[in-house]
Amino acid sequence: MVARTYARQAASATRTRIFTPSERGELSTIIIHPRNPTPPKSSTQPQTPLGKSLKADQKITVSDALTEFDKMLQLQPRPPMASFNTLLGTVAKAKRYQDLILMINRMPEVNLLPDYIGMNILLNCYCELKRVGLGFSVMGGILKRGYNPNIVTFTALIKGLCMEDKIGDALGLLKKIIRMGFHPNVKTWGTLVNGLCRTGNAEVALRLHEEMKNGNVGLDLRFNPSLIYYSSLIDGLCKEGLVEKGKELFLEMEGRGISADVVAYGALIHGLCRMGEWEQAKELFIQMIDRGIRPNVVTFNILMDSLCKEGKTDEASGMLELMIRRGEKPDSITFNTLIDGYCLEGRIDDAKELFVSMAAKGHERDVASYNVLINGYCKCRKLKEAMSLFREMLCKGYKPTVITFNILLTGLFQEGKVEDVRELYSQMKDHDLTPDSATYSILLDGFCKNDCLVEAIELFETLEKSGYKLNSLNCNCLLDGLCKAGKLDLASELFERFPEMGVAPTNFTYSIMINGFCKDRQLEKANNMFVEMENKGCAPDVATFNTLMRGFCDNNDAPKVVELLQKMADRNFLPDSFTATIVVDLLSKDKSYSKYLKLIPKFPDMA
DNA sequence: ATAGGGTTAG
Structure with a gap:
């Protein structure tokens, strides 16, 4: 009640603006309202579940779960399987999948086998790890043990297939299980919609949604979309620039009596910000506060990132102070966003200063903080500083990621330091890192642009032979290199091989070929390409x-x-x-x- | 007892 009153005051007085520095002062007095008092946390630890069945609402930490699991494995008589499953679920929810696999592997050592719930948890774990193949083997195990896979099993597999971009297979599996008599539920549909959106198929998701709404899926199920289902769809549509559709879905959802929460608002606000629709974003932000929904750290991160992308890092920085005054704790993403904002504005010294001061203020840096600043140094061509920051992170025990290497490789190529590229690339395996598709694009593009066309071709051929699935961006990099080097015959040859490589030419692919033919004064062939793409x-x-x-x-x-x-x-x-x-x-x-x-x-x- | 959602770095 109190929160609502404050929210209404905030909304009526904030009608003006939210995002410019001059308005910050005004805003801070308006939006800052006391946090709802939260009762101090009870200092008593949750009762250990030894021997007893764990209650579902009992909150325990991952490390508690791990030790408890160990103890329970030794216990006689054996605690109920449900207790083991709860602990597995806790670790799975925390996304500690390696720990989860270890836990399950230890069960047979004491002659205990996971039941079908435990196996579903393991199956889902493999799907999350993008190992849907292993997920299917677990399903094989479920069958072998005489259990039946259920809709939970299939939902996890559908997610796993989507995570590996196998949308066709995911849809195929769904059709198959429907034919087998399984009933997809709102979580199944939510998983599918999310999978479609994450792989750039938001429009397919929308079509599916429309068909479900009209009852055209041939199911005798009542279509009962949830808040999370709608949030996925709204976010997916917004990410593909279909913000108008996102808004429609938002209204449709509320029309069904499902009230938006901070997440749904966040998705739509983000979409509007990305389109530069600041007025509408602002309106929604106010509406949200008006309805008593407190913006959280994610909401602020969205707004700050959007401001940074607009070159308004100072204003974003003002938002940081605002959120702190509101009692909303910034996280590492907040700081990394700001550091990146300064880098984007070319204010590398400000970026460095914040990077240094965030640690002093007790906000821990992470690998991404290093990645952002290293990228900033690369972008302003200060490779020496970038490399020394890289060495610093290694010394301090931060584990570099593929992204760290991709940033540095890009920077080195930009400076023409091909020898350093080769050296750094070879270091990736020492850090147990596998290059990703972006790494290969950077290498193919970089070699081409630094007069190492032969090396690019060799890399391409090695990748092809290794069974690595080249994507269209990888191919476009080499294609462009061949064209720019005037090797139109080789480029055409590569272009003709796209189908057999399982790569669909994109708009960009055709533009490369058209440009190549034009520069080679083969206007007719260029024009033919244009006709062909149409x-x-x-x-x-x-x-x-x-x-x-x-x-x-x-x-x-x-x-x-x-x-x-x-x-x-x-x-x-x-x-x-x-x-x-x-x-x-x-x-x-x-x-x-x-x-x-x-x-x-x-x-x-x-x- | 098990499954689904929104934020950052190339």
């Missing part, structure tokens, strides 16, 4: 148009440029600054070209 259902975007028009412009084919401009206008494409440059070039080439001026189409929203 036929293949890969819609050209403004960048593709620009690439082809630049080619025709450089080859003094004004009519063709005008034709393409017309095509753009017909499709309601907005020209960008590159388009403008092409038009200017076209008109300035020759007096006679000015006759094309009147032929240049009117674009929507253009003066």
Whole structure:
């Protein structure tokens, strides 16, 4: 009740603005309201569950669970299996999957086998670790032991398949189990929707949602979406730029009587911020407070990150003070976001200062703090500082990640230090790190751009032979390198092999080829590529148009440029600054070209 | 007793 009153005051007085520094003072007096008093934590530890069945609502820490599990394994008579399962569940919820596997492996040593619940926990653990194959073997074990997989088992497997980008398999499995008579529940649908959204298939998720709403899935189930289900979908839609759809879903959800929480608001606010819709984001933020929903550290992190991306790091920094005054504890993400903001503004000294002071203020740094600052040094071409920071993190016992290496490799390539790249790359295995697809893209791109085309080709071939599944970005890097080196024959050869490599050419792939052919004065082939991509259902975007028009412009084919401009206008494409440059070039080439001026189409929203 | 959601670094 008290919170609501404060919230209403906050909302009515904050109607103005939230995000600029001048308004910060005003805001701080408005939004800061006392935390709801929380009763001091009871100092009594939870009763140990020895011998007794654990209560579900009993909160125990992971380390307690681990020691308790050890004790229980030795106990005679044996505690009920449900107690073991609770401890396994605690460790699984904390995402301590390696510990979980160790726990389960120790059970047979005392002649105890996990029951089907324990096996479901293990199966889910493998799925979380992106080892869906092992997940399926656990299901084999479930069957072998005479248990039956249930909808929980299948939901975990669907998640596992989605995590490995096997959306088709996930949908296939779902269809299969429905045919077998299993009933997907709201968690199954939520998992699928989330999996679809995470793999860039939010539109598929939305279509699925519409069909479910209309009862077209051929199930006799009542479609009963939850807050979490809607949050996943809203977030997924927003992440793909479909913020309008996100807003619709938000309203639809509330229309069903499901009230948004801090998470649902966060997802939508983030989406609006990303689109630069600050007014609407602000409105939602106020609405949220108005309804008594307290913004948490994540909400603040979203707002601060958005401010940083807009180049308003000082304002983001003001938000940090605001959240501290509100009693909301910033976390390492808060600080890393700010440090990155300073780096983005080129204020590397401010970044370093915050990096130093966060530790002094008792906020622990993590690997990401180092990654952000190392990246900042690389971006302002201070490789020496970046490398010394890297050495510092190693000395202090921080374990570098693949991202650390990717940042440094990018920085080294940018400075043309190919020898250092080779050295650093070879160090990755010493740190037990496996290069990821981004690493390979960096290497392929870097070798190409540093006159080591042969090395790029060799790496590509090694990867192919090793069974590593190259993605379209990897292929595009080499493709671009081949084109830029004038090896159009080799590029074409690689392009033709995309299908057999199981790689779908993207818009970017076609642009690379079009650009390559244009620069090689093979305008007809460039144009054929353009036609081919349209036929293949890969819609050209403004960048593709620009690439082809630049080619025709450089080859003094004004009519063709005008034709393409017309095509753009017909499709309601907005020209960008590159388009403008092409038009200017076209008109300035020759007096006679000015006759094309009147032929240049009117674009929507253009003066 | 088991399964699903939103934030940061390339």
